[in-house]
Amino acid sequence: MSTALRTGRRQVVTARALGGAGLVAYNWWVWVIAFTSLVTSPNELFSDLETAGQPHAALLGHLDVAAGLLILLALFLLGRPASAASRLVWLLLLGFAAACLVGGLFPYVCSEGTSAACRTAEWHFQLPFRHYLHVVAGVTEFVLITLAVLVAWRRRAELPTLIARTARVVGAVLLVAYPLLALAYVTDRLGALVEPAFFLCWTAMIVTQLLTPRVRSA
Numbered sequence: 001m002s003t004a005l006r007t008g009r010r011q012v013v014t015a016r017a018l019g020g021a022g023l024v025a026y027n028w029w030v031w032v033i034a035f036t037s038l039v040t041s042p043n044e045l046f047s048d049l050e051t052a053g054q055p056h057a058a059l060l061g062h063l064d065v066a067a068g069l070l071i072l073l074a075l076f077l078l079g080r081p082a083s084a085a086s087r088l089v090w091l092l093l094l095g096f097a098a099a100c101l102v103g104g105l106f107p108y109v110c111s112e113g114t115s116a117a118c119r120t121a122e123w124h125f126q127l128p129f130r131h132y133l134h135v136v137a138g139v140t141e142f143v144l145i146t147l148a149v150l151v152a153w154r155r156r157a158e159l160p161t162l163i164a165r166t167a168r169v170v171g172a173v174l175l176v177a178y179p180l181l182a183l184a185y186v187t188d189r190l191g192a193l194v195e196p197a198f199f200l201c202w203t204a205m206i207v208t209q210l211l212t213p214r215v216r217s218a
Contacts, residue, residue: 015077022070048111068101085158092148103137
């Protein structure tokens with residue numbers, strides 16, 4: 001086996017290990033549900049748990065930072081894909097990981113999912129700037145990775161089979177999940193039951209990047 005081939009394989013293994021660790025950190029909500037009593041209401045948003053003063057808030061924020069950083073490193077190590085469609089999906093996922101990192105660095109100042117006073121102050125722009133950085137980062141995460149799903153769905157004939165099939169399934173899930181999420185936000189109810197569907201969809205999109213062999217562009 002040539003030195004270049006061995007180096008390439010080690011790089012892929014390293015990227016997958018980093019990406020896997022990042023996804024474990026990103027899905028801290030599983031640990032929260034299974035092993036803690038931090039979620040006290042189905043109406044909470046998981047971001048509310050990172051609000052300053054909440055139990056383990058700093059830890060959860062650090063996990064988001066680690067997730068974003070590790071996924072960024074993993075995607076960079078895998079390298080830029082050769083085809084235009086694959087490259088666009090890869091770039092959108094890089095943006096998603098960066099937004100995840102920023103969201104972890106700037107947690108909510110108050111819990112908008114459970115506090116009417118917090119929601120009112122938020123809508124009237126009465127909260128510190130870092131609160132809105134978290135809001136923007138969260139919206140950016142959703143927008144960028146949703147665009148990645150849309151690109152992969154519409155241009156699936158140009159993509160590796162695993163990515164195309166995953167995008168088709170994730171896209172179908174999102175057609176149901178987004179209206180439910182909108183309803184949860186409008187009514188301030190059941191956010192903790194709806195959000196995990198998105199976390200699983202985003203995880204699936206990253207996993208396909210980690211597992212799909214690619215021919216890198218020059």
